[in-house]
Amino acid sequence: MNLYAKTHNPTPITRRDLAFSPNLEPWLYVVVIAIAQFMYIESYVIGSAALCYGLLVWLLYRGCYHPSPTQGRLCLSLTVVPVVRIVSDAVLPMELPNVWYFVVADGILFISGITITRVCGYSLKNIGISIGKHFWIIPFIILSGWLVGWFESQITSRAPLINRLTFADVWFTAGVLIICTGFVEEFIFRGILLNSSVDALTQRWGILFSTVVWGLLTATWLSWEQVLVISCTGVLWGAIRHYCQSIIPLSLAHGLANFMLFVVFPNLHK
């Protein structure tokens, strides 16, 4: 299903194809995402959704017809951004209890991520699902998750996901948060999106690009301080992803951060 492997005879680049500068084009999409997110947090939900659908169709078209395969892959990878908004809007009204919301929403995103991986022709190693290297750094990465969770809990107050800290509830919630929010989001943002943006832009700009997109998507908690903390975390984890060549420790760190944020600190502050 790799769409780019079959392009034996690429069409020559025309002047029309270069209407957007290749390095500028992804940043224009970031501006559109920022506008959509701003409308969303200002409760213009329908306008934001319309913008997301428009962006989705455009990215799909652009990803398939882009003269540069790397830019095309980046466009296809970015389709996950409007999908995140559409999926969360679809699942929200169900008012699923506790962690089941994450199971459903992130489950759909995982399916979307697998499809993007197949369409773009990425291997597991490309997207960081491997043992990786530099194992000595793993404890520090996981510790960074604890620190991020603590920072965020100082900025925003959230209702605890579970009120009774029984052994079974704690382990189930921790497992769901590590797999659904930790692994799936790292798979999408540090796996697919970071890989395609580093290919299309440079390593430095690629890390920054994926971080900005991730940060913008988390702006829905109406806290710009939180966006700042998450953006700094994104830069750090993006750099670590390139150093370690694996998203597995980052998934653990992300899951731990959410566990601290949604379970441990809210129960401590009760």
Add this chain to the structure above:
Amino acid sequence: MTVTQVSPSVADAVNSQSVVLGTMLILCLVLLLIFKEILTTASANMNLTRLSRALRLIVTPLALALLFTMAAQFIRAGVV
């Protein structure tokens, strides 16, 4: 720190507009499926095949999202 969770005030706005959002989702999905069928029948061109395949990328999560939107509406209406 998760991209799918939203603040309570935004969640209220989404819940109040869920019918319109669901309708938009259905329209988008139907249009994409029609588009996909048209492209699949005219797939002599390589680029068209590529677009047709990539449409699956979008149709799968949107179809699942639609399923959950409809389920939410049924639950709210007291059918389930």
